[in-house]
């Protein structure tokens with residue numbers, strides 16, 4: 343039976359391709375891999391993912407709890423700032439807690455004395471071409487960079503987290519930036535037991551030199567005597583998922599337009615935030631359409647794509663690469679029907695794991 347659109351469709355066989363690359367990297371480099379829940383937190387596939395990854399990392403109390411309860415393994419807690427009322431519960435779910443600032447560390451170190459504590463370092467360089475996602479942007483609040491200040495709190499921490507990559511598919515750039523990190527922070531790294539190099543490294547992408555990457559991580563671990571962690575979000579789930587939609591209307595207003603039963607604003611928000619087009623395959627043929635969402639936002643547009651045939655009401659469209667920063671960011675703008683979440687199992691069968699109803703919409707408000 344055809345499922346009713348819209349729905350996100352996670353394909354386990356595609357997900358496994360990423361997982362196998364991650365597992366190979368762990369074996370060859372000795373690095374541990376933690377899923378960044380901020381990017382992808384659809385726990386129905388955690389049973390598959392946990393066989394290939396060491397655990398999760400988080401950005402909030404809710405995420406650390408989800409990681410602990412639904413994924414298991416090693417659970418890292420990080421937040422830009424913890425509130426007094428949440429710190430004890432955060433600690434109860436975590437193996438390690440990483441503070442974003444010395445101020446937070448000093449405030450909460452004693453309440454986190456039962457688990458490993460760390461600090462976020464900001465190396466003041468990044469691979470991000472997006473100001474919005476650049477942790478090293480001017481006046482950044484993300485981590486400490488003053489070596490002397492960090493030296494003074496070394497007795498309260500055993501490791502560091504450094505996240506400065508963003509969709510970085512260029513190994514040489516990663517390598518150079520790690521070199522700068524070593525130059526800047528060598529005295530601190532030598533005193534650490536573990537270092538997380540964060541996420542944003544696209545090592546599961548095609549043609550990424552995974553062996554060189556593994557060798558670099560292993561060398562870094564050996565030089566400083568640290569356990570290296572990676573926090574892949576996008577790299578864990580890239581190309582595993584589609585957003586399945588249906589054409590509701592077609593118009594011609596100088597261009598051919600197709601309106602679908604979804605919304606980029608509500609269901610693939612990152613594309614709108616970063617001004618990127620959605621991806622469609624094969625995107626070939628003589629009929630060009632602007633594929634638009636059904637919210638009232640004038641710019642609710644997935645992109646312009648080429649089709650073999652003219653689109654008509656009822657046609658199905660599959661939007662590619664719809665796992666990262668989508669389901670975790672979906673919202674009820676315009677009350678648009680929220681996509682269900684479905685999984686294509688390894689035997690090809692599809693099961694719906696979550697549907698959202700009017701009650702969910704109503705209960706999201708009061």
Ligand SMILES: Cc1ncc(COP(=O)(O)O)c(C=O)c1O
Pocket residue numbers: 378380381505507508509540541542543573574575576577
């Ligand atoms: C600290 C940290 N770790 C990991 C990630 C995951 O990044 P990505 O999904 O690009 O791999 C992020 C992204 O925000 C992050 O801030």
Ligand SMILES: NCCCCNCC[C@H](N)C(=O)O
Pocket residue numbers: 472474475476477507508509542612616618
């Ligand atoms: N596709 C456009 C850029 C996406 C950036 N994603 C990662 C954001 C993450 N929150 C970060 O800040 O590193």
